Amino acid sequence: MSLPTATNYFRITLLRSAIGLPKRTSGVLAALGLHKRLRTVYHPVSQTVAGQVFAVKELVDVQEVVQALSAREMRQLRQPESGFYVERRAGVRAGEGEGEEVEV
């Protein structure tokens, strides 16, 4: 497998459940860290991980990416934009606290 100088990662998402499949398959998913459907994990590209992915290739969607996101970062990206901002606070006269722009 040709790797550039930077570490690449597999971005693995579980799309199909392993219910009803042999325990070996769900063991592989547990080893990858995929315990629920539609969860995404990042693993550095290696032969081990590639073999694990190959074992569950029918259940999983894989991409090779440059950057790995943590669960916290993925959650931040999922948050929707608020769609509003506070223009003026109650009790503050217009023109006084105009610079205060709080994005909720």
Added chain:
Amino acid sequence: MLSRTLKRALLDSRLPLPPTFLLPWAAGLTTVSHTPEAGNVPPPLIDSAQHVSTDRQAMKSASKQPKSASPAHTAPATAPKLPAPSSTGTSPIALSQSVRDLLPLLQAQGSHYITAHIFDRPYLLTQGDTVRLPFFMKDVAPGDILRLNKASNIGSRDYTLKASAAAPKLKSSTTTTVEVLDPTSGSLASHSRVMPTPSPDSETPSSTAARTMAPHFIPHIAKGKVSYLDDRLFVCRAVVMGVEAEPMRVKEKTKRRQRKVKSVKSKHRYTILKVKEVRIRGVEEIEGGDELD
């Protein structure tokens, strides 16, 4: 709240910026139309794609024939790629000719409605409406004036201003990868194919960052993505009226043949807003760039 600043710090600190395909749920919004890659559109998105295409055709035909006899005449707004909040500097707005022609007509009509999005949920509002949000809005007090800056539609009786971009067909490119290695001529050595990262935009990678590729295909999150108008086109203000609470409800939790019954009390609160102003800016006001009101 910290979410926006944290997101900015997070995404700014990494270079190159995280590929926008990693913002799938948020990156479905763009004013640039993308040609989808070959392959089938996943079933849950087929309806949305068809709906989008008919809208696009309607808008295209409407823009070609401005004197349409149909009562619901759409005037799409070709806004720049990022309808960013007014705090970030963006390129000057570029209005299409049809918008220039029809915006005064839309303005001249008496009453207007707006589909404002708060946390991506649409609310159909007009001036004087009282909105009971289905959540408790934190960090606001009664009397605070909110400026709603995410809208997908503004209209009056006969005219509608929509955002021109359509939600692209969301499909992971990995599902269409067909690589046939010819054993006679091609090399059989394995090679890795890294997802190409689209060029990052100069602006903050917000939900409206332009993309050149479909994001990673995740159907349950990819549904329902809309495109927003540029927020310099309109003014929408609402006042926080107060907070309402539902009656106390008690959920009893127990199991069969188990005497212990646990009671859980719930009394949710909901923020009430009153829409004070729904106004569409004039062409001169938009192009003048003054954001005094």
